[in-house]
Amino acid sequence: MQNTVFPKSGIPWAELHGVMQDIRLQDSKWHEGRMAMSSYVVDDDLLKVSHDAYLMFLVENALYSGEMAKKRKVGFASLTMFQDEILKMALEILNAPEGAGGQITTGGTESVLLAVLGAREWARKNRPDIKQPRIVLPRTAHPAFNKGAHYFGLKVTRIPQRSDDCKADVGAMEAALGDDVIMMVGSAPCYPFGVIDPIAELAAVAAKRDIWFHVDACVGGYVAPFVKKLGFPVTDFDLGVPGVWSVSADLHKYGYAPKNISTLLVRDAALKDYFTFYFEDWPYGTYTTPTIGGSRTGGALAGAWTTLKYLGEDGYIKAAKTIMDVRQRVFDALKSIGGFEVRGNPDIGLVNFGSNVFDIYAVADGMGAKGWAVARAREPHGMHLALNPIHAKAIDAYVNDLSDVVAAVKKGKIAGSTDKVVYAG
Numbered sequence: 001m002q003n004t005v006f007p008k009s010g011i012p013w014a015e016l017h018g019v020m021q022d023i024r025l026q027d028s029k030w031h032e033g034r035m036a037m038s039s040y041v042v043d044d045d046l047l048k049v050s051h052d053a054y055l056m057f058l059v060e061n062a063l064y065s066g067e068m069a070k071k072r073k074v075g076f077a078s079l080t081m082f083q084d085e086i087l088k089m090a091l092e093i094l095n096a097p098e099g100a101g102g103q104i105t106t107g108g109t110e111s112v113l114l115a116v117l118g119a120r121e122w123a124r125k126n127r128p129d130i131k132q133p134r135i136v137l138p139r140t141a142h143p144a145f146n147k148g149a150h151y152f153g154l155k156v157t158r159i160p161q162r163s164d165d166c167k168a169d170v171g172a173m174e175a176a177l178g179d180d181v182i183m184m185v186g187s188a189p190c191y192p193f194g195v196i197d198p199i200a201e202l203a204a205v206a207a208k209r210d211i212w213f214h215v216d217a218c219v220g221g222y223v224a225p226f227v228k229k230l231g232f233p234v235t236d237f238d239l240g241v242p243g244v245w246s247v248s249a250d251l252h253k254y255g256y257a258p259k260n261i262s263t264l265l266v267r268d269a270a271l272k273d274y275f276t277f278y279f280e281d282w283p284y285g286t287y288t289t290p291t292i293g294g295s296r297t298g299g300a301l302a303g304a305w306t307t308l309k310y311l312g313e314d315g316y317i318k319a320a321k322t323i324m325d326v327r328q329r330v331f332d333a334l335k336s337i338g339g340f341e342v343r344g345n346p347d348i349g350l351v352n353f354g355s356n357v358f359d360i361y362a363v364a365d366g367m368g369a370k371g372w373a374v375a376r377a378r379e380p381h382g383m384h385l386a387l388n389p390i391h392a393k394a395i396d397a398y399v400n401d402l403s404d405v406v407a408a409v410k411k412g413k414i415a416g417s418t419d420k421v422v423y424a425g
């Protein structure tokens with residue numbers, strides 16, 4: 001086969017850099033605040049600091065850190081320190097009781113997968129009577145739980161959310177339980193509607209049957225506690241709630257750390273054993289990993305440690321305030337333009353809105369044509385925003401464009417699209 005992409009001789013960096021700059025022009029303009037999904041950004045100052053920190057430890061490998069590195073005095077004492085301190089900060093932020101523990105992972109999906117694996121292994125040991133284990137969760141919970149069930153051979157029952165407030169239906173979830181259920185889940189918040197499920201009630205139902213109860217706070221874990229400190233009513237969801245066994249919380253979302261990094265916290269450090277892999281029969285020696293992947297860049301640990309320390313509680317509270325101010329601007333605009341409805345009563349900066357008056361996908365198309373990267377929700381049709389501090393600089397333009405686009409849609413100037421909604425490729 002002819003080499004057409006892999007060059008025969010190396011290409012100078014200046015040329016490659018030029019290609020990258022050019023192709024980047026086609027990306028959604030997250031940096032201008034024109035994309036309210038996937039990128040979690042405070043400002044240029046933090047980007048610079050966290051990226052510098054990341055690059056400092058890009059080559060170091062987190063596989064060679066932790067207990068083994070401490071004992072043998074080889075590997076990366078630096079990464080071990082970052083890891084230990086990140087977990088201590090996470091446990092403080094999420095109200096962990098004495099004896100709780102945690103694990104750093106590469107993202108929300110890995111944190112969820114490990115929690116599912118942990119629940120399965122716990123049940124294998126403590127409920128050997130269960131032949132085909134099952135998870136019960138609200139339909140709004142992230143697909144990563146189905147991914148975990150698919151990988152680890154579990155069944156899943158997804159229960160429709162309540163129609164009035166889009167939260168988990170506790171009664172219906174309880175009714176779906178049986179002797180085969182090993183795990184229940186609530187989200188804080190769920191991604192589609194940004195609402196926190198009634199965690200305390202769900203946890204109480206799970207506790208009655210000794211079922212592993214996981215809170216998926218991948219989105220809310222590092223923002224909801226600070227929104228609460230600002231005085232907003234936020235449903236309790238963390239390890240301080242009785243009956244919560246584990247919490248996933250992503251540092252690469254509202255922790256504002258560079259990707260890939262998340263935390264999985266467990267109410268009792270001994271539970272970590274259920275998702276840790278041990279292997280002895282290898283000529284090289286014992287192989288033990290508490291994560292799905294093996295080698296991981298130290299950059300993600302350095303980036304997250306620096307972000308947490310650089311912002312501190314004040315910085316996170318300030319970021320949360322900016323988000324809630326921008327959210328209020330969105331709410332005000334939706335009201336003054338008219339014809340919109342916000343789905344549920346979002347707890348943090350995720351907002352899902354639609355309309356019974358005009359075609360919301362036509363509005364999405366119109367906003368797209370004006371250079372906004374629009375996230376669409378499918379059921380019911382809606383537009384979705386994951387608001388960040390960086391959106392403060394774009395909110396005036398967003399509101400103006402939204403008003404113009406709605407006027408055009410009402411005049412029939414923008415036809416509704418039939419785009420299939422794809423969340424992740």
Ligand SMILES: Cc1ncc(COP(=O)(O)O)c(C=O)c1O
Pocket residue numbers: 107108109110112142144187189190191216217218219250
């Ligand atoms: C509630 C929730 N859980 C888990 C995930 C998965 O996170 P990641 O994409 O970091 O794997 C997401 C991603 O948006 C999410 O919203």
